[in-house]
Amino acid sequence: MRSASSPVPLGRRQRSQLEQEARIIGAAGNEFRRSGVRHANIERIADEAGVSRSTLYRRFPSREDLLIAVIHQVRRDLVKEVADTLAGLDPRATVVEAFCLAMTYFRNDELPRRLLGENPEAVDVFVGAADPQVEDMISEFSRGIAQTLRSSGASMPDRQLQLAAEVQVRMFISLTTAPSAVLDIGDERQLRAFAEDFLAPMVW
Known part of the structure; x- marks a missing residue:
């Protein structure tokens, strides 16, 4: 039964x-x-x-329905790729690699580059900022990151871990929708240094 x-x-x-x-x-x-x-x-x-x-x-x-379905699939694929890539890393290395992988994927994939070239506001759809369920999306990504960090050995309390994960998701959204004048998101070394200096120390 x-x-x-x-x-x-x-x-x-x-x-x-x-x-x-x-x-x-x-x-x-x-x-x-x-x-x-x-x-x-x-x-x-x-x-x-x-x-x-x-x-x-x-x-x-509609074409918009199809576009949204494609973008959601790309987001799901990215989450899976991040999870597969991070297997075996310690918590702080996990933070750095997850951030760099997500930023590089977004920058190099032809789809977001096509979207940005034709319609700059479409980046909001890609990261979820224009999605009616944006808070659900942020929560979903944050939970996934928190679970990955916990499995990699993070020992901080659950609430703090969930908050640290959410900050990382919101940082990714911010940098992709409103690029920094100081941090060059096209420079892998700058991205890695930023993640090591500011994001990784949040997790223990």
């Missing part, structure tokens, strides 16, 4: 729909990177995803 807490297996139709949406999101991400959002070809996205144009619009009624 399945316990009350056990996940309920998805039906074949639900799995098919989720797989279809994942293909559409993946194809849209590729097209946005190639052509930008404004010039993205919806037919090309549908063809690459293996669906009809009408199916694509049934899943994602």
